[in-house]
Amino acid sequence: MGKIDTRVWLVIIAATLFVCLAYVPAIVREGDFGFAVSDVFLYESMINGLLLGGVLALLSLGLNLIFGVVDVVWICYAEIVMLGMYGIYYLHSVYGVPLPIAMPAGIMITAAIGYAVHHLVIRHLLDSAPINQLLATGGLLFFFQSVATLAFGIDFRNLGVSLGSFPLTDDIYISWSRLAAFIVAAACVAFLYLFLTRTFMGTAIRAISQDREIMTLMGAAQGRLYLISSAIGGGLAGLAACLLVLQYDVHPFVGLSFGPITFMICVLGGLGNMVGGFIAAFIFSELIALGGYHFDLEWGYVFAFVFFIAMMFVRPEGIMGRRS
Amino acid sequence: MLTLSNVDAGYGTFQALFDCTLEVNAGEAVAVIGPNGAGKTTLMRVISGLIPARGGQMDMEGRDLVATAPHRIVELGIAHVPENRRLFPRMSVEDNLRMGAFVPSARAAFSRRLEFVYDLFPRMKERRHQFAGTLSGGEQQMCAIGRALMSEPKLLLLDEPSAGLAPVIVQRIFELVRVIREQGLTVLIVEQNVQQVLRVVDRAYVLEAGSIRMSGAAEELAASDEIRRLYMGL
Numbered sequence: 026m027g028k029i030d031t032r033v034w035l036v037i038i039a040a041t042l043f044v045c046l047a048y049v050p051a052i053v054r055e056g057d058f059g060f061a062v063s064d065v066f067l068y069e070s071m072i073n074g075l076l077l078g079g080v081l082a083l084l085s086l087g088l089n090l091i092f093g094v095v096d097v098v099w100i101c102y103a104e105i106v107m108l109g110m111y112g113i114y115y116l117h118s119v120y121g122v123p124l125p126i127a128m129p130a131g132i133m134i135t136a137a138i139g140y141a142v143h144h145l146v147i148r149h150l151l152d153s154a155p156i157n158q159l160l161a162t163g164g165l166l167f168f169f170q171s172v173a174t175l176a177f178g179i180d181f182r183n184l185g186v187s188l189g190s191f192p193l194t195d196d197i198y199i200s201w202s203r204l205a206a207f208i209v210a211a212a213c214v215a216f217l218y219l220f221l222t223r224t225f226m227g228t229a230i231r232a233i234s235q236d237r238e239i240m241t242l243m244g245a246a247q248g249r250l251y252l253i254s255s256a257i258g259g260g261l262a263g264l265a266a267c268l269l270v271l272q273y274d275v276h277p278f279v280g281l282s283f284g285p286i287t288f289m290i291c292v293l294g295g296l297g298n299m300v301g302g303f304i305a306a307f308i309f310s311e312l313i314a315l316g317g318y319h320f321d322l323e324w325g326y327v328f329a330f331v332f333f334i335a336m337m338f339v340r341p342e343g344i345m346g347r348r349s
Numbered sequence: 350m351l352t353l354s355n356v357d358a359g360y361g362t363f364q365a366l367f368d369c370t371l372e373v374n375a376g377e378a379v380a381v382i383g384p385n386g387a388g389k390t391t392l393m394r395v396i397s398g399l400i401p402a403r404g405g406q407m408d409m410e411g412r413d414l415v416a417t418a419p420h421r422i423v424e425l426g427i428a429h430v431p432e433n434r435r436l437f438p439r440m441s442v443e444d445n446l447r448m449g450a451f452v453p454s455a456r457a458a459f460s461r462r463l464e465f466v467y468d469l470f471p472r473m474k475e476r477r478h479q480f481a482g483t484l485s486g487g488e489q490q491m492c493a494i495g496r497a498l499m500s501e502p503k504l505l506l507l508d509e510p511s512a513g514l515a516p517v518i519v520q521r522i523f524e525l526v527r528v529i530r531e532q533g534l535t536v537l538i539v540e541q542n543v544q545q546v547l548r549v550v551d552r553a554y555v556l557e558a559g560s561i562r563m564s565g566a567a568e569e570l571a572a573s574d575e576i577r578r579l580y581m582g583l
Contacts, residue, residue: 244423247420
């Protein structure tokens, strides 16, 4: 009961914060309650925050999956997304491969990178101190950035595809690429949930994240499950790359604009807890969107990070985390 | 069925087992008894491959266990019910049992095995959708034994099945050992509850400070003054 009560309180606190952040600045600025609640731009920001949350949720899901199973945090996860974005960009814009083929190919590339990262690096560090594992995946981050800089240069590249936008109401316009990103991310989250709960392999992946030693007793080769999870995690990075490449320019450091935030979402949700990460993704995206609306875009990130630091004091194990 | 000769094992620089020789014949129930820290759990872990043997030979029905990869040992017919049960706490009872049938042969026979386990433990069927972590201690032990039985083993390794359970439940767990034997399984059981375990096994080994100190028929050991004084407080 104690645990449930804490969670209920957290929801109430989060909802209050949300309402304050959404309405109070506008009411203070305008001095008028009625205007604030009918402010269409505010609602547009909220919707955009929700749409951004879908992609962040997808990213945090991949990172959480790998962490939950292998127990290693891939600091370089967003850089795999960056490589996926380059893959799709080159296939489509340089080699003229149509997007419906370039995108699955991008997912295959990042799944292979995920497989390789585990096979070539992580596998040899499973018994090392956690700090060494972090340093190794952190090193991969710089490695991937440098490789991308050498291979592709530091130019910002754009797919040059615009899906346009459509009016939701007379005043609120929604970008198709953002909506598509949200829908695909949500579908993928649902699909992954079904995979993990309804299939034998998915159940085995959940089991190994709860007790890795015992799965050996059951007859599971740990290495194989680790490789499968790493490849799925890599593939999810590729899927995120498909969605992000439609909205953002590609450059070797693009990972930095969502890597740290993905990592914080996972920690806020409780590392390895996919449901927690899912919820945290939307908390972060709304904080960013609303902060950005009321002040400047950068302020949105400031609010998100301050909220994160404050939560680390209040609940260091994360929203859905278990105290160990 | 299972033979260990001169097995050494340990963790890091610490050696936990010295020169252990032990045999379990098909159809037998054998206990390993001894004080805390004698190496009983280590012995079980060496057999199921969770820690490597540093010396000596182990074989199961003529197959070399030392040379078998840890995750392949269950395929030889050895199922290990670990100390503290070690269920997957945030998974349903049925998913726990499903993982017990991980090896391909058992996966193919999953529904038949599941029916077998549910017949043996009707309580598990009632609780099949419940998270294993929410079961009572006795039910968790049943679930852990059920999970081990899912792989259709020939030899069941039971590590301290009575630990942490109320006396009434302990009775029931030892009763289960009897039931499992009736199913034709061979049992190797590690216990601190010496008095009770000697009632359900045929033979026992006494492990002290990592070495086998004595062995004999269960009634003999139960009657021995030394065992009674050291382990039964009589």
